[in-house]
Amino acid sequence: MDSANDQQVSPGRLLWHCRRGLLELDLILQRFIEHHLESLTKDQRAELFELLHYDDITLLAIVSGREQCEETRLKGMVDLLRAA
Amino acid sequence: MSVPIRKFDAVIVGAGGAGLRAAIQLSEAGLRTAVLSKVFPTRSHTVAAQGGVAASLGNSEEDHWHWHMYDTVKGSDWLGDQDAIEFMCRKANEVVIELEHYGMPFDRLDSGKIYQRPFGGHMSNFGEKPVRRSCAAADRTGHAMLHAMYQRNVQANTQFFIEWMALDLIRDDAGDVVGVTAMEMESGEVYIFHAKAVLFATGGAGRIYYSSTNAFINTGDGVGMAARAGIPLEDMEFWQFHPTGVAGAGVLITEGVRGEGGILRNSDGERFMERYAPNAKDLASRDVVSRAMVTEINEGRGCGPNKDHVMLDITHLDPATIMKRLPGIREIGIQFAGVDAIKEPLPVVPTCHYQMGGIPTNYHGEVVMPKNGNPSEPVPGFYAAGECACASVHGANRLGTNSLLDLLVFGKSSGESMVEFIKAQPVAHKPLPANAADYSLSRLNRLDTQTGGTAVGATRLAMQRTMQAHCGVFRFKHMLEEGVSKITEIEQQVASTEIKDKSKVFNTARLEALELDNLIEVAKATIVSANARTESRGAHVRDDAIDSPEFPDGRDDANWLKHTLWYRDGNKLDYKPVNMTPLTVDTIALKKRAY
Numbered sequence: 001m002d003s004a005n006d007q008q009v010s011p012g013r014l015l016w017h018c019r020r021g022l023l024e025l026d027l028i029l030q031r032f033i034e035h036h037l038e039s040l041t042k043d044q045r046a047e048l049f050e051l052l053h054y055d056d057i058t059l060l061a062i063v064s065g066r067e068q069c070e071e072t073r074l075k076g077m078v079d080l081l082r083a084a
Numbered sequence: 085m086s087v088p089i090r091k092f093d094a095v096i097v098g099a100g101g102a103g104l105r106a107a108i109q110l111s112e113a114g115l116r117t118a119v120l121s122k123v124f125p126t127r128s129h130t131v132a133a134q135g136g137v138a139a140s141l142g143n144s145e146e147d148h149w150h151w152h153m154y155d156t157v158k159g160s161d162w163l164g165d166q167d168a169i170e171f172m173c174r175k176a177n178e179v180v181i182e183l184e185h186y187g188m189p190f191d192r193l194d195s196g197k198i199y200q201r202p203f204g205g206h207m208s209n210f211g212e213k214p215v216r217r218s219c220a221a222a223d224r225t226g227h228a229m230l231h232a233m234y235q236r237n238v239q240a241n242t243q244f245f246i247e248w249m250a251l252d253l254i255r256d257d258a259g260d261v262v263g264v265t266a267m268e269m270e271s272g273e274v275y276i277f278h279a280k281a282v283l284f285a286t287g288g289a290g291r292i293y294y295s296s297t298n299a300f301i302n303t304g305d306g307v308g309m310a311a312r313a314g315i316p317l318e319d320m321e322f323w324q325f326h327p328t329g330v331a332g333a334g335v336l337i338t339e340g341v342r343g344e345g346g347i348l349r350n351s352d353g354e355r356f357m358e359r360y361a362p363n364a365k366d367l368a369s370r371d372v373v374s375r376a377m378v379t380e381i382n383e384g385r386g387c388g389p390n391k392d393h394v395m396l397d398i399t400h401l402d403p404a405t406i407m408k409r410l411p412g413i414r415e416i417g418i419q420f421a422g423v424d425a426i427k428e429p430l431p432v433v434p435t436c437h438y439q440m441g442g443i444p445t446n447y448h449g450e451v452v453m454p455k456n457g458n459p460s461e462p463v464p465g466f467y468a469a470g471e472c473a474c475a476s477v478h479g480a481n482r483l484g485t486n487s488l489l490d491l492l493v494f495g496k497s498s499g500e501s502m503v504e505f506i507k508a509q510p511v512a513h514k515p516l517p518a519n520a521a522d523y524s525l526s527r528l529n530r531l532d533t534q535t536g537g538t539a540v541g542a543t544r545l546a547m548q549r550t551m552q553a554h555c556g557v558f559r560f561k562h563m564l565e566e567g568v569s570k571i572t573e574i575e576q577q578v579a580s581t582e583i584k585d586k587s588k589v590f591n592t593a594r595l596e597a598l599e600l601d602n603l604i605e606v607a608k609a610t611i612v613s614a615n616a617r618t619e620s621r622g623a624h625v626r627d628d629a630i631d632s633p634e635f636p637d638g639r640d641d642a643n644w645l646k647h648t649l650w651y652r653d654g655n656k657l658d659y660k661p662v663n664m665t666p667l668t669v670d671t672i673a674l675k676k677r678a679y
Contacts, residue, residue: 010589012587012590012591012592015590017299019122019127019269020127020299021123021126021129021130021131021132021301022131022132022297022299023132023297023299023334023335024301024419026299027333027420030300034652042335053233055126056126056127057131057224064415066334076224077658
């Protein structure tokens with residue numbers, strides 16, 4: 001699986017990684033992307049890309065606030081997603 | 085233009101439950117197997133399945149595959165093929181135990197055996213009382229299943245092509261399937277995958293509806309590709325709906341909300357269920373509630389600017405009760421409807437959940453179509469399994485937990501059939517037709533050069549709203565007729581979609597346009613088939629086919645105990661008989677479906 005470190009995170013790739021197996025995540029991520037994609041810094045895009053590597057069940061629990069993200073450096077991006 | 089060719093023994097399109105199960109069979113037989121997937125395999129929509137997988141293991145109480153078969157035939161409203169249903173129910177224990185051996189973390193009894201729980205429609209002793217038949221891994225059965233099978237495939241050296249979108253099926257002059265064209269998203273380049281056998285395991289197409297529980301990836305790619313390649317689609321009028329999805333989002337609201345006192349209201353604020361079900365009111369059965377909601381909307385008493393939903397009201401309940409008994413509901417309301425359910429009612433609408441019809445197959449997973457007087461002649465080299473296929477085990481209505489079973493049983497049987505077929509072939513592949521990629525390239529070229537066309541998003545929305553209003557959970561003759569005309573108009577717009585971004589690398593606009601090409605085939609098949617079937621059966625319910633002694637629940641066995649086959653060419657319809665002859669037991673005779 002690719003990671004943020006070895007590939008440039010293009011907007012198209014990021015958008016496609018927001019396509020998920022769970023509808024709830026599709027909806028949350030689509031809303032986030034519509035409002036925030038343009039304003040994300042390069043580092044933030046990389047953080048979002050990394051977060052999108054979590055499996056769907058875990059990612060939904062994280063963005064819904066039921067679970068904490070184990071990677072504390074992604075906390076800022078998690079907070080942005082939760083607020084979206 | 086030359087297109088690069090990749091050669092494999094088998095190509096599987098789709099890496100959800102069915103595709104992964106089939107791939108295990110092929111790779112472990114030593115065949116070179118490619119699996120193409122739009123998304124990473126464990127992000128397939130199978131991940132959303134929570135309820136479990138049905139198998140008459142009898143770990144907690146007596147059970148038998150024959151009882152399971154009876155429930156499935158009855159659930160299907162007798163439209164399911166009884167040979168395929170017997171096959172599936174008899175194979176259930178084997179595939180569940182295999183899955184356990186792959187590492188699936190099923191919930192367990194103290195004895196160490198797989199724990200089983202009851203599920204709607206699953207009964208013991210031919211419909212007598214509920215039975216514990218569902219095997220689950222907490223509420224993440226689909227998730228655990230994908231992980232176990234993906235790992236097994238990695239061990240077996242299955243070659244995954246992740247973030248590849250299949251474009252078209254390749255058939256030679258004889259009609260045999262010899263491969264697919266596919267696009268690598270990262271480069272936008274088109275390749276030919278040349279194969280001795282191709283399996284479609286692309287899932288359902290629930291995104292044809294405005295309100296759907298399906299993830300955005302469920303765009304019926306395999307079904308659309310099959311239709312474009314001249315394969316008929318079977319029983320596409322049958323779609324399972326849930327009465328209360330959040331309007332505009334599709335996220336399900338559990339029936340428990342009405343159980344706790346939630347009330348459905350129309351635009352006048354009226355508790356309309358009192359008129360439709362004076363006793364049960366809001367707790368009437370799913371179909372009664374769904375029909376009442378649709379009738380209110382159709383008669384102009386829907387809510388919102390488009391008057392296209394009703395309201396689920398729990399504002400009269402004590403907030404402490406809501407927080408205690410329905411903790412998730414407030415979160416869903418805030419997140420997906422922008423509404424705090426403690427203070428305001430939630431917008432809800434009957435929501436599409438599952439596609440019963442699909443690419444016609446037999447229980448070996450071979451795609452079949454009428455030829456030379458045989459209604460079910462296999463198409464050499466072509467296989468389908470899972471929600472995109474119609475075996476047909478779900479008939480007019482699917483039982484809960486039978487979808488994961490379908491994936492496992494027909495994933496495996498199609499894999500076995502492919503192994504047998506491939507090993508019987510000469511060493512060399514059948515040659516590709518000279519123009520193998522031309523059709524796909526012309527579709528892409530049209531998108532790249534289209535000017536003055538329609539926008540993809542708006543066209544998709546028009547299709548979804550039309551399907552929701554004209555061919556939803558409860559169907560009306562005049563609405564269906566009008567809907568056929570509207571979808572035909574929208575089809576013209578789909579043929580001239582225009583994308584502004586012509587770039588190649590991860591161009592999501594192009595991908596969505598290609599997905600819409602597939603969705604519109606499913607929408608046409610659905611509404612044309614539904615318009616023609618003038619009875620009510622299972623999930624296909626019409627207001628002009630109502631309950632009477634001659635036609636129980638509006639079902640007309642004399643004229644409609646048959647499978648629909650829709651052909652893309654000319655929107656033509658054909659029919660084939662339902663297989664009422666099981667493999668080893670007596671026919672489960674027709675009767676009214678009552679619980």
